[in-house]
Amino acid sequence: MLDRPRQTPLIAAVACLLLFAALAVGVSAGWVMFADVDDTGRDLENWADGRGLYGVLRAIELALDAVPIAVYSVVLAVVMYAKHHRRAAILIVAVMTATFVSTQVLKWLIGRNRPEWQETVGLLDSRAFPSGHASQTTALAGVCLVLAVMLVRRANMRRLIGVGMVLLVLVACADRVLLGRHYWTDVVGGVLLGGGLVLLGVALYSPLPRSLALTSLPLPQALPLSNDLAVVLNPIKVEDVAQFQTIVEQMAVGSGWKPPRWYFTTVEDSGTGQAEQASVDGADLVIVCGGDGTVREVCAELAGTGIPVGIVPAGTGNLLARNLGIPLFIRAAIDIALNGQDRAIDMVKATGDGIDDTHFMVMAGMGFDAAIMEGVNEEIKKKVGWIAYVLSALKALMFPTMRLEVSVDGGPFSKHRARTCVVGNVGSLQGGMNLIPDAAIDDGQLDVVLLYPRRFLSWIPLVVRVLSRREKRAGESVARFTGRSVVVRASLEVPRQLDGDTIGPGKELHMECIHGRLLVRVPR
Template identity: 35%
Template sequence: MAEEYGWVIAAVAAVVTVLVIAIIRLGQRVRLLKNQVTELEQRAEVTASLAAHPKRPEDRLIGVVVNVSKDNADHVTKLVHQACAEAGMPDPFIQASTAEDPGRVMADRAVEMGCDVVIAAGGDGTVRAVATALTGSDVALGIIPLGTGNLFARNIGLPYHDLTACTAEAIHGTRHKVDTLQLELRRPGGRSEHEISLVIAGGGLDAEVMEDTREVLKARAGWLAYGEAGLRHVLGARKTLSVKLDDAEPETYRVRSVLLANCGTLQAGIRLIPEAMFDDGHMDVALFTPRHALDWARVIAKTAFRYSADIPVMKVRQARTGRLTMAEPMRFQIDGDAVGDVISVSARVAHESLVVHGVSPAVLEHPHH
């Protein structure tokens, strides 16, 4: 009996040994296949990058404008250096923005140096400053988002929480042309200023919130800090303005807020203006006319359920050009930066005027999802 059990045990042991060897070999085959797949993917990425960027790596120069006041600024600088070295490219041309200049002069200098990409490493203010210098040129904008809102990065589908992935997209990403909004702001004293917008420019409530959001709270709570300021301003008085779009006759509205949108997505994936798309050749003009809390509830419901039709307290119109004329000075903001009082704003869509790296194919295929 013991001998019979011994044979059974030996047989089981042999089977187990064969299975273990088979599993080990299968694991080795799986690892080999994974390595082959990874190698093929890397080759495909290099091929795509070469197709998108015909210059040899050693001939490409990457410029970077970094907001050094942001967390992770040093880390991003190291990531760009590492990515350029791994691609056989020269050291990047890195400059720090300043409080007086968020990046316009630095981006101009990078273009003069021969950079074919200038990366904005900072918030939406840095992105807009660099974009201002690059609009109308063949030099591409790359984005490594370090801000509170990172709205343009969100709208083009960048993986804004993954700085390594954003670095790769900024340097090697596919080129895509996007629209910019060309703005002329007229101040109460009669002075005019020219600005651009990539996301949303607006007057009234949104500008008041941007201006009054507490920096300490932003540092601690991120974009949720805007909600605290919004609660303090949401029931403010409406103001009168005239709106002229394209060749239509001017119309007069009593608004709490007016928006000129190149994109429609806000923080937390909220699609405030689902129709707005950054490459469609139009801006979306949104007029908010609520009188009390119930009207604001209607706006929130429309946004939450992505209801496309107009509601009485929120109208959206598409146009290529527009002019807002205020009956009295109104606070204004551009892409989240408060810019003070205006008495009129002229806007024009410059179609496909800016080359950007890293626009997600998924966003282009399903822009309203």
């Protein structure tokens, strides 16, 4: 809906408001066809009263009254504003205000009395048409649906939110009729009014953020560019490839870039060959859209070339994007990739037994954290996203103790016991956990954390102490090291991972930080 021409929501809004106008005329004129339908509300109110539903209905009435709806709307707008979706926040405030004012004005103009059979407790004597509960609940549900379409990537989650919002509106409407507060035509009119104003708001004021190309001055360029753009796309990470291509092409041309050349990853090649070909073809900027694995492959191939990489996160973890402050909203990420500023960041060369020389951008792990990645059910991951990692973590909580040796910057090996070893190039890891608060992706250093909870229940206080940086009380449960190069050896083969991708069990990892090796596009 948000990517379609504005005529689409405008036509839908006009249709809703015309139906509302016809209904308002019929109610004012006392059309018999409406009166016959409205009279059935008397039987429904008697039915609800006879089954002792008053307490539940009254609670719903109070929860969806004008003041609570206003509170919900303000909270939602504040959250959107805090998340830098300012236009969405403005749309929420405008639609909800317009709905409230329109409802009150129309009540006064039409002047319809309440049903004579309404519940006596909490009796209302204000005007009935249209229902304020129905109009404002519909408007709030409508803006929530707009936000879901805009921000929620998984289709099943969007559908779930959509079903929930429809049920909310139906519950609000049923509540008004079962309490006898409104006629059927009152609640139908409220739904048409609220829905029409949401559609009208979207048609007149898009909640999508404005491009940096329109709001910021162009950045100075050291060398003239031909504005050749390449996009490396993992096609299974976007719902509609054609729609995604259209969005990128429109935004690219609008930002002064040439229409992009497209390179699609395959099962056999998850980004290396595509990035190499984009470089050979003379790209001035390569945008990569995919999960952490695709991003890692493209970044490793373009490191040292001077070609900046724009990241459009489309995976479950999106670790590099999160640490660089790149938003997960696809349009905003594309905008930053096209119009952001370049930042030189570190990458890490990694070697070990049983693996070819490779690189990572975010973290490497041995033990518990790698066992989590290894144990993730891909089918569950496709359906519920990051929750699959939580389920896998619960199964792996008592990963056995490892005997490790750690050497930093070529120094002597020190011996340790741990359940997990994480070598981070950044501070924030899976789930936004700030495990290494002093780490920076451009400081030329690696940060090593060893965690050793001795018992099952020791995980919770240990994690709390680590995140609150009260590690002196953790005793031997936490060990930290910092250096440019790190070697970790285990006494037995253990699970290993790089940037969330498992690389098979082994005993060793050799890691070296290469300072400022890669250019990436970040927010200005």
